[in-house]
Amino acid sequence: MSVLTLLFLLLFSPTLLAAVYELPPEGQHLVGEGFFVIARHEDTLVDIAARHGIGYDEIKAANPEVDPWLPGERTRVFIPAEFVLPAEPRQGMVINLAEKRIYYYPRPAANERPKLHTYPISIGRQNWETPLGQTRIVRKRKDPTWTPPESIREEHAAKGDILPDVVPAGPDNPLGDRAMYLGIPGYLIHGTNKPAGIGMRVSHGCIRMEPDNIRELFELVPANTPVKLIDVPxxxxxxxxxxxxxxxxxxxxxxxxxxxxxxxxxxxxxxxxxxxxxxxxxxxxxxxxxxxxxxxxxxxxxxxxxxxxxxxxxxxxxxxxx
Incomplete structure (x- = not known):
């Protein structure tokens, strides 16, 4: 990445979309390249991660000596934007829970080189684990409503927060404005109204994406796309x-x-x-x-x-x- 390109991204892109890579030949398994950026006075690692399409846990693990909330002006922060491809067929969607990352392999058009789109995600927290296995996207919906399951209603009620039977579309809906429903009942890939949690274990088992990222992926992914959920550290x-x-x-x-x-x-x-x-x-x-x-x-x-x-x-x- 050139210095001019990086400077443009820092100045004009509050949030980056997915990293998009041309796939290497079969038998070669790495894409991308890590690089350093310089923190600004007001930055947190959450801010820096969001600007570069990286999740919070990813950037924190890559910079163990940096204070995540006060990196400090002119601190060098490493962006871990190089990835080993999961050992799965390069087709459909692969979600590696260990990485908190989606790998999407769209079907290439005629005479087009195969590409990879990859995004950071949030996954289920302890006792609300995201399931593993093979499934597919069964349907997609813009501006979804949310019907909280009884278990989540009880959890919120214990904190004095009484949820309605149905949460309408809008800024208070935790699904955001895009949702893709998996073949595993009750589990979705969706947006969020709390994007600061991207790259963490914070959900009730669903897969959360940054709002701009889910909007982009929503347009790319057709219904019936296969989805493989793995936990490969x-x-x-x-x-x-x-x-x-x-x-x-x-x-x-x-x-x-x-x-x-x-x-x-x-x-x-x-x-x-x-x-x-x-x-x-x-x-x-x-x-x-x-x-x-x-x-x-x-x-x-x-x-x-x-x-x-x-x-x-x-x-x-x-x-x-x-």
Missing amino acids: FKFGIRQGLIYLEAQQPANSSIHMHQDREQLTGLLLEATGGEFDFELDWDRLDQAIKNPRGIPLPVGSLSSVGVGVGVGVGPQTETGLF
Whole structure:
């Protein structure tokens, strides 16, 4: 990104839309590039994240030494805008809860190179977890009304907030002005009237998006688009002969995390199809796992450049990979 382009974005874009990338060839798995910006006196990390299409937890993890509410004037803040693609087919929508991020692969037009649109999201908080699995967009609605389920009505009533049977469209509607309904009953991808929470675990299980982002995605995504919800905190990818690991905390914190060297070696053998020798920097790999920052880090290299297959490492339960 050029200095002039970055300056224009900082001055004239209070909120950026999705990052849009041309997809790399099959066997290559990274898109985007991280970069630094300079904080202004009035900035918080929430402000900076919103300007650059990044969620709060993403920018906080990438800048652990920066005060999220008072970064300080002229503080360098890293924007983690480089991503390892999830190890899923490059079609439809993939939602990785560990990243709090949507990956949308629109069907390319004739003679058009395939593209990726990616957006930060909010997901379900503890005890209101967003479900996993394969589903689809069953319908879409502008200016939706909201019928609060009984569980949410009871939660609000306990705080003295009595919800109506139906919340009409408008500024007080927590669904915002766009909603896409999943095949999992009761779960939606929708806007919000509280965009400061994007990139956090703050919802009752639905997937929240920044208002401009949901408006953009709403126009791109047709009904019946397949949606895959995953919770994959460790993603391996290959780019130009180097092996990268992108690590973050899993969404489900109750799942025991354990990645030993034998397992990781097996996954990397799978990633290269067993056709290439590789070397790993185990110290760097172990450090990336122990201190997940959501930034793709080179942890090894292939002995020769070739086509590999991306591998996503899911959290383990006692019976194996989740």
